[in-house]
Amino acid sequence: MENLYKIEYKTDYDVLTILNRKIVIGSLETKGATASKTLIANGFSFKNSIVMATAKKDNCSVAVIHTGDNLDFSTLDATSGNVQNGICKVDFFILLRN
Template sequence: MENLYKIEHKPDYDVLTILNIKFVVGSLETKGSTASKTLIANGFSFKNSIVMATAKKDNCSVAVIHSGDNLDFSTLDATSGNIQNGICKVDFFILLRN
């Protein structure tokens, strides 16, 4: 039974492996009205992955771009007239495909 799954804790995310299928879950934070952050693949590639990302703040939007083995998350804080903190928090779920 213990060989059915494995959990690895990476610096920016966790990797859950179930029957040799990898799922990556985590969250990230960007600062600024427009910002980006690169999620670095560590021991695998995000190249053929399926990504779901959700901004946790009403006025934030997120876009994800495959960049080689890594993923680039770009955020936009569209708070009208008051972009003082410009912090966007994003949750993500990634299915890695071979």
């Protein structure tokens, strides 16, 4: 029972391993009307992963692009062309595939 799961705390996210399947969970923040942040893989690859990302604020959208082993999160903060405060917070859940 004690080897069924493991939790690793990384700088930008946490990695939960259950029965040799890795799940990456975390959140990030970008600043600017349009901004991006790269999530760096640390000891594994984000290639072929399944990514779910949700912006936590109205009028903020997020797109995710695989770039090699890493992931790029791009955000847009606007309403009908009117820029808001420029801060987007994003929660993400990533299932790594071997």
